[in-house]
Amino acid sequence: MITLYDVAREAGVSTATVSRVIHGQDRVRDVTRQRVNEVIERLGYVPDGAAQSLSRRRKEIIGFVCVESRARQYDVENMNLLYYDEVMRGVGAGVSDSGWSLLITYLNGENGQDFPRLRNLSGKVDGMLIGHAVVPSPLLARLTERVPVVVIAGAPGETTVDVVTADNRSGSAALVTHLIEAHGRKRFYHADGPAHVADLKERRLGLERVIRAHPGCRVIGSFPGELSVQSGVEAGESLLASHGASLPDAVVAANDQMAIGILQALTQAGVRVPEDVALVGFDDIYPGCLSDPPITTVHQPMRMLGERACIRLMDRMVRPGLRPRAEVLPVDLVLRSSCGCPPGTAMRLPVTPVRGSRLARTGNGAAGLSTADGVARTARAARPQRAPRSQPAEITES
């Protein structure tokens, strides 16, 4: 292995000079620089990352923790991972902009039995990005005291750790408002996910608030699913079994995977979507636009979640000790045809934050409308595809 010393010796200079040449900054005579560069090239020298990290007291690596699906073999539920893959791409972009690297760790379970590995990881990175609820809170805290940590997608009310998340509540409200006001749907079925997932709690809140605000509207049943296509199929079957005689007007699924499963089950049973029953998802993962009908959903800015989380983390590394904040990113309503909009519809509309969503406080251009009504109106008025976006909101928890 070629070291700095080899280069220095060969070029007849000191290691300090070589180091300076490599980092380009300091004043080195041109002739010296040239000589050194030539030797570096000839010897194929590449600085050792570990030694650099040790010496600089900075690794320039950030860690990203994913949950590995339990089942290793190819499996439809891998689609779950689409979400994190997209987030990761955002992180990747954020990280490499600054020339840093991304260290990925796949955890096996969500229950934190892998904590020793995580802890160990914290010695290899300058900061960590973790999906919400991937690591139980108490363990998270222990991690936080070693390295800066930013949690991606979680409760916007979190006060103990930095969080970057999307405005799930407003998205859900916009979706339901659209179903009610644009398509006159009144009786809803809710294909929900696990009760404890923070994002879902918010979606539930959005849904309930809108329902309550519209007299005559109600939820006629719900299914406790688990966010997978398979689980969606089960939700669909359960729906048919319990409400087959009088179908709801619309099914609101906790995410797109479930919506896809539900669509399969309904179609299988000869129920037409959206004629017999409307259907909406959440997240806007790609396959959602492939089904027939394509699924109306809410676009989560997954990529941007990754990027913002990364930026937040970098900031925390520079100025540690600031009070944790939550950053809530705006979402878009994505109208396709499973909600009842005409076939061929493909519209993407910024969602106006609802009252109580973290975004609402800072507001954006259209803010001030009392609820998601604004969105429904916008929806009918076929705005241009790429409407101007509001800035993400920065809120200090207090």
Added chain:
Amino acid sequence: MITLYDVAREAGVSTATVSRVIHGQDRVRDVTRQRVNEVIERLGYVPDGAAQSLSRRRKEIIGFVCVESRARQYDVENMNLLYYDEVMRGVGAGVSDSGWSLLITYLNGENGQDFPRLRNLSGKVDGMLIGHAVVPSPLLARLTERVPVVVIAGAPGETTVDVVTADNRSGSAALVTHLIEAHGRKRFYHADGPAHVADLKERRLGLERVIRAHPGCRVIGSFPGELSVQSGVEAGESLLASHGASLPDAVVAANDQMAIGILQALTQAGVRVPEDVALVGFDDIYPGCLSDPPITTVHQPMRMLGERACIRLMDRMVRPGLRPRAEVLPVDLVLRSSCGCPPGTAMRLPVTPVRGSRLARTGNGAAGLSTADGVARTARAARPQRAPRSQPAEITES
């Protein structure tokens, strides 16, 4: 920051002892061990990765290089990335089994202008995994002289670097054989991808060989696409424009993305799949089973590609200097209904390697049949879903 010295001092022992306690191996009196462990716990000590790497002369990190799609914003073509995401998951599994870490780097272009970053990366890892053609050959060679490198998915005939790839040729042959022998298709349209992609070259070879072996069969046209859904739509439109009057019997797409695009274009034009024209894809990315009809394709063992590449790399790090080898993994034929099989078909059949494919040499249970015929027969005989798999073939290039 807490260091080993802090722990040693606090516990009243030497750093050597602490180090021994941490690594569990050496003989340390139980009482000492306990005392040290307690201090470690109390202080929340975590060893510094950089220092460990430097001292051990091993980083226990392997690098994985991806190509970042040029367009950063959300974009249907991200689906391209499904492939690498899946591979990466395999790599992740392989890596974490051994307790190592995975360093991801997103490159912007495929043309190697990012080489300095790559080169630098090689100083931070013990080995690298690179997608085929992501890095131009000459640059690859320069990388190889610094760290072990394994290329994923590429020409099985490669002799200058280690490669782990899938048996594209046999997969493609099996697909076309199935179309001919099970569904009597004779006139083919080929929606191809870029000419230089190694995997596609293999697929082309498989296609051509089977066509040639069946008198009366021929390719009536082809489209030079670029593996994206959009490109598939264009291929479909081009097909309709040039052969609308007398459609081919079947369209063979270079990958599933293109097949999906083609399906959209055909459906749009009122052409029925598979009644009017059969359609097949390649890769078996998840959304392929969501379309209507679901797309018949060839399953690439993406996850396993990642795992095997990882294993190969580990091996290379232990015993460098061995002659580069290619490892070709078997593929499965995935029958759904876009090929003409009845709706509801969902069958997965191991593909018998064709002559000339690298796998054929070592063969598997069914090897010895002269071509892919064996597959076609198997296909009709509705075997159990999970048939026993042959071992991947190890071939030393010579």
Added chain:
DNA sequence: GGTCTTAATGTAAGCGCTTAGATTCCAAAA
């Protein structure tokens, strides 16, 4: 009690790099 053996622990030399501070060089000023 002394000697020997072995288990337990300590000492200190790196690993390859960065960088503060010391030194040398060189040309302009005196």
Added chain:
DNA sequence: TTTTGGAATCTAAGCGCTTACATTAAGACC
């Protein structure tokens, strides 16, 4: 010629860990 003030370069002290080797402690045995 001698000063002198930068610019260019060098010296060497870490960074936090591992580990070969040295030392000490504790029995075992005579």
